[in-house]
Amino acid sequence: MEAKSGTLWYVAYGSNMSAAKFTGGRGIAPIDVARVRLPRWVLSMEIPGLPYSEPAFSSISRRGTLRAEAADVPDVIGLAYLITEAQYRHVIASEGGGTAYADIAVIGEGIRPEDQEKLQNGCMLRTLTSAGMTRSPVPTPSLRYMSLLVDGAAEARLPPEYQEYLQRLPVYRPPSTCWTKLGAWVFLAIWGPVMQLLERVTMGSIGDDGYASAFAIWLVRVTMRLIWITHDWLFAPIFGRGDGCTDRSQNVAEPESWLEKRRLLEGV
Structure with a gap:
């Protein structure tokens, strides 16, 4: 289905692949949906969140630009939603209003014949990528956040090999x-309310275009840097890291299956 005037194809590759998140949480009902691959783009968890709680969120990066990109990392696959321009502005607002993400145009390829027919391969799609706030080395996402991606990919019936790739990502x-629990509690007691305040300031400054004010964007980015400086130079040396990088540096083995991973981290 060709995007008519006033509509566009928006590619979701992260938590917005989950219908519960996109339609239920965001309140956005798409006109149509297609599965899409973005050639030469890869998934990255480089958007910093809150250490000890939600350390990372997803973005996409051009292939070859990530320092730790493995040779077997696939092109990113996601869901293309046909939505109105007003709905897309709502997407931008709900993703921080420009504090962490920027709107870009990409070329996508439909996964299956029915997707290709809808997208008319080679058409321009819209999506969001990191802007102004990235973290290297990239943190690991929480089980809660990663579950949205894994469940959304399964619900959307993305290719099995891509679903397996998502399930293998560390959490x-x-x-x-x-001792580490104490440090995490103190850290979150300090910065949790600050994050909530920043969210209220950001949402209160959202304009008709979906973007927050320049001051709100600046304030969020400066505060996020301060949060991570506090983590890196004070809490991490004393209490242990809250971004998952310790597990990777010490080669802590990941459970073989997604079910085992969920059982382990949920304490089942």
Whole structure:
């Protein structure tokens, strides 16, 4: 289905692949949906969140630009939603109003014949990528956040090999010792309310275009840098890291299956 005047194809590759998140949480009902691959783009968890809780969120990067990009990383696959321009402005607003993401145009390829027919391969699509706030080395996402991607991909019937790739991605392991739990509690007691305040300031400054004010964007980015400086230079050396990088540096083995991973981290 060709995007008519006033509509566009928006590619969701992260939590917005979940219908519960996109339609239920965001309140956006798409006109049509197609599965899409973005050639020469890869999934990246480089958007920093809150250490010890939600360390990372997804973005996409051009292939070859990530320092730790493995040779077997596939092109990103997601859902293309046909939505109105007003709905897309709502997407931008709900994703922070420009504090962490920027709107870009990309070329996508339909996965199956029915998707290709809808998208008319080679047409321009819209999506969001990181802007102004990235983290290297990239943190690991929480089990809660990663579950949205895994469940959304399964619900959308994305290619099995891509679903398996998502399931293999490492997730953040919450503190397991009393000392690290104490540090995490203190950190979140300090910065959790600040994050909530920033969200209110940001949403209160959203304009008709879906973007927050320049001041709100600046304030969020500066505060996020301060949050991570506090983590890197104070809490991490004393209490242990809250971004999942310790597990990777020490080659902590990931559970073989997604079910095992969920059982382990949920304490089932």
